[in-house]
Amino acid sequence: xxxxxxxxxxxxxxxxxxxxxxxxxxxxxxxxxxxxxxxxxxxxxxxxxxxxxxxxxxxxxxxxxxxxxxxxxxxxxxxxxxxxxxxxxxxxxxxxxxxxxxxxxxxxxxxxxxxxxxxxxxxxxxxxxxxxx
Amino acid sequence: xxxxxxxxxxxxxxxxxxxxxxxxxxxxxxxxxxxxxxxxxxxxxxxxxxxxxxxxxxxxxxxxxxxxxxxxxxxxxxxxxxxxxxxxxxxxxxxxxxxxxxxxxxxxxxxxxxxxxxxxxxxxxxxxxxxxxxxxxxxxxxxxxxxxxxxxxxxxxxxxxxxxxxxxxxxxxxxxxxxxxxxxxxxxxxxxxxxxxxxxxxxxxxxxxxxxxxxxxxxxxxxxxxxxxxxxxxxxxxxxxxxxxxxxxxxxxxxxxxxxxxxxxxxxxxxxxxxxxxxxxxxxxxxxxxxxxxxxxxxxxxxxxxxxxxxxxxxxxxxxxxxxxxxxxxxxxxxxxxxxxxxxxxxxxxxxxxxxxxxxxxxxxxxxxxxxxxxxxxxxxxxxxxxxxxxxxxxxxxxxxxxxxxxxxxxxxxxxxxxxxxxxxxxxxxxxxxxxxxxxxxxxxxxxxxxxxxxxx
Numbered sequence: 001x002x003x004x005x006x007x008x009x010x011x012x013x014x015x016x017x018x019x020x021x022x023x024x025x026x027x028x029x030x031x032x033x034x035x036x037x038x039x040x041x042x043x044x045x046x047x048x049x050x051x052x053x054x055x056x057x058x059x060x061x062x063x064x065x066x067x068x069x070x071x072x073x074x075x076x077x078x079x080x081x082x083x084x085x086x087x088x089x090x091x092x093x094x095x096x097x098x099x100x101x102x103x104x105x106x107x108x109x110x111x112x113x114x115x116x117x118x119x120x121x122x123x124x125x126x127x128x129x130x131x132x133x
Numbered sequence: 134x135x136x137x138x139x140x141x142x143x144x145x146x147x148x149x150x151x152x153x154x155x156x157x158x159x160x161x162x163x164x165x166x167x168x169x170x171x172x173x174x175x176x177x178x179x180x181x182x183x184x185x186x187x188x189x190x191x192x193x194x195x196x197x198x199x200x201x202x203x204x205x206x207x208x209x210x211x212x213x214x215x216x217x218x219x220x221x222x223x224x225x226x227x228x229x230x231x232x233x234x235x236x237x238x239x240x241x242x243x244x245x246x247x248x249x250x251x252x253x254x255x256x257x258x259x260x261x262x263x264x265x266x267x268x269x270x271x272x273x274x275x276x277x278x279x280x281x282x283x284x285x286x287x288x289x290x291x292x293x294x295x296x297x298x299x300x301x302x303x304x305x306x307x308x309x310x311x312x313x314x315x316x317x318x319x320x321x322x323x324x325x326x327x328x329x330x331x332x333x334x335x336x337x338x339x340x341x342x343x344x345x346x347x348x349x350x351x352x353x354x355x356x357x358x359x360x361x362x363x364x365x366x367x368x369x370x371x372x373x374x375x376x377x378x379x380x381x382x383x384x385x386x387x388x389x390x391x392x393x394x395x396x397x398x399x400x401x402x403x404x405x406x407x408x409x410x411x412x413x414x415x416x417x418x419x420x421x422x423x424x425x426x427x428x429x430x431x432x433x434x435x436x437x438x439x440x441x442x443x444x445x446x447x448x449x450x451x452x453x454x455x456x457x458x459x460x461x462x463x464x465x466x467x468x469x470x471x472x473x474x475x476x477x478x479x480x481x482x483x484x485x486x487x488x489x490x491x492x493x494x495x496x497x498x499x500x501x502x503x504x505x506x507x508x509x510x511x512x513x514x515x516x517x518x519x520x521x522x523x524x525x526x527x528x529x530x531x532x533x534x535x536x537x538x539x540x541x542x543x544x545x546x547x548x549x550x551x552x553x554x555x556x557x558x559x560x561x562x563x564x565x566x567x568x569x570x571x572x573x574x575x576x577x578x579x580x581x582x583x584x585x586x587x588x589x590x
Contacts, residue, residue: 015359015505015510023244038258049261095267098267101275
């Protein structure tokens with residue numbers, strides 16, 4: 001057998017061994033995670049993604065009018081990308097913006113937009129609060 | 134009921150794409166139906182997205198009836214113009230072919246089918262859970278659906294609006310599906326985006342099958358289908374996989390034109406490149422990389438083609454497709470500055486940033502948990518290609534990869550952000566940007582390695 005054919009077969013063999021590991025992992029994930037999640041209601045699925053944060057989103061949804069603006073006082077003027085909880089805070093602002101649209105969610109520094117609500121994120125207790133101004 | 138509406142939405146996209154496909158000047162040889170299906174899907178997505186954008190541009194409120202009526206008009210026009218030619222020809226050579234698959238090929242096919250099924254299941258099991266899927270593309274689709282328009286002035290002035298400079302093809306297609314469903318359903322949108330994964334694998338198969346035996350073509354597809362990062366991205370509704378699809382189709386059909394000289398493939402390829410520019414900003418860089426590659430290829434290898442026509446189509450068709458978005462973006466000032474200007478010295482930037490970017494890219498690129506051994510395979514194929522090239526025109530793929538990587542690294546170097554922020558951005562993009570080139574890398578490896586499995590052997 002020519003050398004190049006051998007090389008291709010060896011490459012493909014190694015690939016298949018690693019791919020086999022991937023398929024086994026996928027099979028496990030299908031039975032332990034995907035199939036049990038599949039039959040859940042939409043709200044339960046949202047809680048799988050966002051945990052208790054989703055409860056806060058629903059609370060905001062009930063209290064902020066459809067076209068109202070709310071201020072989310074969490075992100076500092078100069079975001080510290082190195083901070084361990086930066087992503088967490090950024091995630092919450094973005095996620096709120098997405099889930100609550102067409103309500104307009106603004107970051108803390110945009111205080112000139114006169115929002116009707118103030119949403120504060122308490123980093124010590126990790127509690128989220130929504131306050132009417 | 135929701136699934137039925139979703140199926141109707143997908144079917145309407147495919148039928149529209151099929152009409153567009155049939156309106157192209159026909160190929161010299163009939164294209165296999167599976168390939169036509171993939172191409173119709175890609176062209177249909179392009180038509181629907183651009184149609185929705187143009188409607189909003191002319192202040193026409195978006196609705197299901199307005200969108201579908203334009204599609205119906207297109208299909209009726211195609212049927213009337215082409216008559217019997219609208220439907221596939223049943224005397225084509227592929228129709229008479231008997232399909233025989235060896236047990237090995239059946240095993241490969243089964244694994245590929247499993248991967249596709251897994252991606253579909255994973256995509257449809259949860260709503261958006263990956264950052265950019267909702268924070269960028271999903272958000273825009275939600276805004277367009279709720280406002281029934283593209284509120285560009287509002288988007289430009291709203292600090293929370295995500296990446297206003299990103300092209301809007303996929304968000305508009307997501308909006309189109311929401312109109313069909315009558316509501317927002319994120320899981321079905323994820324499922325829709327994962328169709329691009331299946332379509333990319335299918336197109337890749339048909340291009341390999343043109344040159345190699347079925348076992349080798351299926352082996353190549355198995356490799357593509359089991360790249361961990363691709364499988365992961367395919368179920369998240371990130372648009373890197375749709376862009377990979379458009380790039381794959383564009384480049385492989387242009388390459389086929391270089392090999393076979395059939396104008397049909399050139400027109401088709403340039404259309405796909407143009408649509409890729411509407412998917413993500415990287416699509417624009419890719420077009421520039423392609424133009425450069427075509428220049429170098431024609432200069433070095435002198436393929437037997439009409440070079441004037443080749444260049445004018447490669448430049449004009451994608452530019453014309455992209456022009457409305459380019460004008461719109463600049464009119465509403467939706468652009469983002471990626472250039473530092475004179476504040477920093479370019480030489481210092483290169484010295485500081487290039488080693489960092491290369492270090493991260495090489496480290497991740499050789500990670501078997503993310504790319505299996507694709508990086509290693511590419512290095513071996515490259516070395517082998519320089520020693521004994523099996524196909525000189527494979528330079529075409531190599532040059533595109535080099536120019537596109539050059540584009541990514543140029544952006545890293547000139548991007549006006551601090552070094553720690555840049556490091557974060559490189560880590561964020563290093564698993565996604567190579568997805569756009571992965572099929573080209575694999576096709577290059579196949580061209581070099583598949584000599585013993587040529588179809589006519």
